[in-house]
Amino acid sequence: MANLIPVAKTVGANRMVPTISIPYPLGxxxxxxxxxxxxxxxxxxxxxxxxxxxxxxxxxxxxxI
Amino acid sequence: MKKAILYINQFFAGIGGEDKADYTPEIRAELVGPAMLLNQLLDAEVTHTIICGDNYMGSNEEEAVKTILGFLADIEFDIFIAGPAFQAGRYGNACGVIGKAVKEKFNVPVVSSMNPENPGVDMFKKDIYIFPGGKSAAKMRTDMKQIAEFANKILRGERLGSASDEGYYVRGIRHMVWREDEQPASERAMAMLLKKLKGEEFVSELPIPKIDRVPVAAPVADLSKATIALVTSGGIVPVDNPDRIQSASATRWGRYNIEGVDKLGNREEGQFKTIHAGYDPAAADTNPNRVVPLDALRAYEKEGRIGKIHEYFYTTVGTGTTEAEAARMGKEMVEYLHNEGVDAVILTST
Known part of the structure; x- marks a missing residue:
């Protein structure tokens, strides 16, 4: 679960779920x-x-959401 | 006079080829094979040559390493050289295995040389100095010279440059240095930006590593029976940060018990906070579940959507952290997760 999906892709994460921000990913x-x-x-x-x-x-x- | 020891395989010791690849480890207090060349080039005396068959090292690694470390226990030496291994994969592996073990046990510098295609490079470039070498023994003189020149610098106690300055494979280790030009980062960054805008060539000080492909994990067959762990790079820790995890460029990680906890308490309650220096901590300190969503996952556990939540969550700080350190910490965490029967992980990053 990451806000920076492009970074998650670069480091090889395979299953990605977007979050909403860096300081508060989930709220x-x-x-x-x-x-x-x-x-x-x-x-x-x-x-x-x-x-x-x-x-x-x-x-x-x-x-x- | 400083002292050096060389590790070579059965072939370079003149013992034999494939048929002798099971040769058990041996130490000789003399110059064997390429040790003569190394002795000429090095500002140190090569006192011993260690010989081991590549297959023996490959299939009896633990035994081979134990025997060789035993040979070395009572010998004084300042530097350890392995190879060069050229493009010989098993020899590269052997040089890496023994080089890493010697470095860890005796804390002496270890230098080797391997062709870029040698699988030993990727396996061990983070552990020992490995120089890019030729494909075959025809390059013995060149490769050994490169090893010796760098080894001499170490032996003389000279200041060592970066991997690209010295020519060895990048290890993924960052150092704090005083730059001779005393040019601050802001100026260097602006100079780079201007070059980029003008379409000119520039060299980044922080090259972005190429995309790392990770094999896709099989899906979890039945989540309602699975144990799920929470892992984060968002720096959530107990308020006293008991493992002293660094706020940036972390090399440490921790795991903290959350058994029976419905949601992570916040900083004001004296429970959890973030120590991550790469983002404003206010939102995470007020409600750490925004970063480690224990409350939501607990709800799914109560509904029976998942079997259970693993008793610990795992945490470190993912700002300024090198990929090499991150990979190491990840591997260390996975060992615990595997041993404790975790089926899947939700990793949250900030």
Missing amino acids: DPSTPEKEQWKLRYHRVGVALTALETPIEEQTVFEVR
Whole structure:
């Protein structure tokens, strides 16, 4: 899970899930707690999906929120 | 007079070729094969030659290393030379294995030479000085000369330049140096930028390593039975940073128990904070779960989406950290993860 997906690609990560920033990858402090939780819960869920998904090459998994 | 020891294989010792590649380690207090040449070129006396068959080293590594380190235990020497190994893969491996072991055990400089195609280069260039050598023994004189010239610099206690200045394979180690030109980084960076804008050639001080391909891991068959670990390069640590992980250019990492913890407590609560010097710590200090999403993963554990969360999370700082150090720390972490039955990892970076 990384904000800098191009760097993750360069160092060879194969299953990638984007996060939202460098200082707060999974929860923007300027938004309500509830929204932060929703985002974090969703993106960690995408990471779990990524772990059980067969892939052939480096793949960036899509996030909805 | 300083003292040197040379390691060679059965072929260069004149013992034999493939048929003698199982030759067990031997030490002779004399100059054998290329040791004569090295002795001429070196500002040191080559007191001993160690000989070992390449296959013996390849298939009985532990035994071979133990025997050779045993030979050396009572001998004084200032430098250890292995090879040159040219393009001979098994010889390159042998030079690397024994070179690394000697360096670790006796803390003496170790110098070798291998052709760029020799697999020993990538395996050991981080551990010992390896110079690019020729393809075959026809280059013995040139390659040995290069080894000896650098070894002499070390023996004289001269200031050593960078890998590119000296000519050995880049080890991925960064040093703090006082530049002779005393030109600060800001000026050098501006000069580079101007050259880049003008389309002129410039040499980066921090070359970006080429893309590293990692084999794709098989998917986890059944997440509901899997153990998942959290690993981060975001520098989240207990507030007292017990392992003294550095805030930048980290060489240390830690793992901290999160058994039964629903979410990471924050700095104010005296629990966790970030020590990462590469980003504003405010958001991570207030809620470390923004970097290590234990709370969200715990929710998935309670729902039965995953089997369980591994008892520890693993952490280091990923700013200014060289790829070589990062790879080493990663390997060290993986050893724990493997031994403790972790099936998959969620790695968060900042």
